[in-house]
Amino acid sequence: MESTRNLDAAELEAVLRRAHLVKAPTSLRAEGGSRILGDLQLRGLEPGVALHLLGAKRRDLMPPSGTRVTLSILLGEEALSIHSTLLEPLLADEGDTLFPPVLRVAWPSTAVGFHHRDRVRVAAPQQTPLPARVSHRGRWMDATVLNLNETGLGLGFDGGAAFEIGEPLCVETDLPECGRLQIVGEVRHTSHLLGDPLPDRVGLVLGPQGEGVMETLRSFIQGRRTDRSENFRQGGQ
8 A cells, every 4th residue: 555755855855865876767657647658767866956867768759848747766665656747858969879868857745655566556457458267166257357466466357246355266367478377366355336347346465376476477567567668658548
């Protein structure tokens, strides 16, 4: 679960300097859309003015300055979520290919969201959902994987699904480029959404898995992060 902390100016600068020191991986998302630009690093600070991000290419389709963005920074086992605004980038002359563009994001306010990095969802609804089968009380049911991370997953059913909190479920799905995944989880919560194509929703928390399962899952997660980055770079919504 994400928590928001109100940091004073000194605390905020200390956190950002620590991220700058380790060249922390970052990503940008234009607020109100699903376009994400990843593979960035925090490489410079203008205290009180701007953060400098490296990793973008000249060919990348970037929102104009003034666009509200969410900046995600991976710092150790935490992911920081910061709401800010794009400023004018630093650009070398058109013919100078040695110096990539430097993205500038306005120095954030003191409200910073923190969450544990392994809870970042990468099989999110804006990406292609994953068809799945779920073993429940001795029978198999069709389902759709709506989100997936290293600690849990969310499933959607087209109706008629009834589960109890704490029940174990076995989920099978084919991960693009990674092969078949069979994973076991425990029902943590259920809900019913009226009028939704997948009205029955179930959230699972993952327990210990068989040999190789987590390696397959992590490989898929990394691939999805790359997909989301490329979607942003190519101007996808």
